[in-house]
Amino acid sequence: MSKQPSSHRPRKRFGQNFLTDEGVIDRIAGAINPQPDDHIVEIGPGQGALTETLAPTGCRLDVVELDRDLVAGLLAAFSIYPGFKLHSADALKFDFSALPVDGEKLRVVGNLPYNISTPLIFKLLENAPLIEDMHFMLQLEVVQRLAAEPGSKHWGRLGIMAQYHCHIDHLFDVPPESFFPPPKVQSAIVRLAPRTTSPWPDCDEGQLRKVVQAAFAQRRKTLRNNLKGIIDSNALVALGIDPGARSETLELSHFIAITGALNA
Known part of the structure; x- marks a missing residue:
């Protein structure tokens, strides 16, 4: 079953493709398994499809949304939850290190726009010590690069640096028809879990x-x-x-x- 798209017109310059397939949304929520004592950061909540599964858990939920036209709708829908806070900001410029309190770690989730996914992942890897795990919807090719093994055509800079910091799991693929508008590429869900102890503590x-x-x-x-x-x-x-x-x-x-x- 799919949610009906709202009157908001997805903006190409923001790389917006809104997830509407409720089965996929539930599957992502199941992979994240949000808990009341979690501090979750959602990047690009869009129209709140995934936010709807996170906010009611009672977790502390910071959402970072660039498109100001979506802010009013998100505030109207989720401000009733005491743990909800919206940041109208560009995730590439956002200071994620300002969010954790009392030594807690962040759980980061999001349907990342394809045009910023790689630089944003590199930015988050710089904050890896502050993060418990990350669950992202990405272009399938990006997930294949993140989870690649040596000798494959996908093995390169992104996978090497991501695997230096994290354990990576390619969870499942998501077809174009799960979105509005349907993207021209396949998508996938990936989990990145920063290493608690580095096997290479002396590496520069x-x-x-x-x-x-x-x-x-x-x-x-x-x-x-x-x-x-x-x-x-x-x-x-x-x-x-x-x-x-x-x-x-x-x-x-x-x-x-x-x-x-x-x-x-």
Whole structure:
């Protein structure tokens, strides 16, 4: 069963595709499993389809909505819940670190606009120590990149840095007809759970980002070429890495080893 779209016209510049399939909404809510003592942050609540399942649980709920035309409707629908607070703001510029109180962790959810999903995920990864978990609706290809394994065509900068910070689960796919208007791409739900303890406590994350970015600057080139000026071939061989290999064949641990060699 689907909800009927309201009179609000979805805005292309905001990347708006409103989720209307109640079966999918219930399935997402089941995956999140909101509890009364949770502090949940919903990014891009839109017309409140998912908000309707979160607010009644009694959780503390902060929603961040960019489209001011949707603010009045959200306030009218959800201000009756004492834990509800609306922030009329751009999630890419929003200070998520200002939300937690007394050492609590945030649970972040949202149907993320495809045009900002990757930079927003990178922004949230910077706040990973403040976050318990994240459940997002994303373009299927982005979820495949997040959950990719070495050697696959989807393995790259996004998956490596996300997996450095988080355990990642591709939960289920969502077809275009679950939205209004239907997007031209497949969507999927993903869970990102930040690691409570890093397996690589001595890794310089900033340096790792630079190594990964350089390694994937030109996917068809070898490590020898992409990492020229960063680390030489002999040093790669000493780490047990073939300089003639392509970056997508390396595991996360290899990139961390390269980063460690630079700081040795």
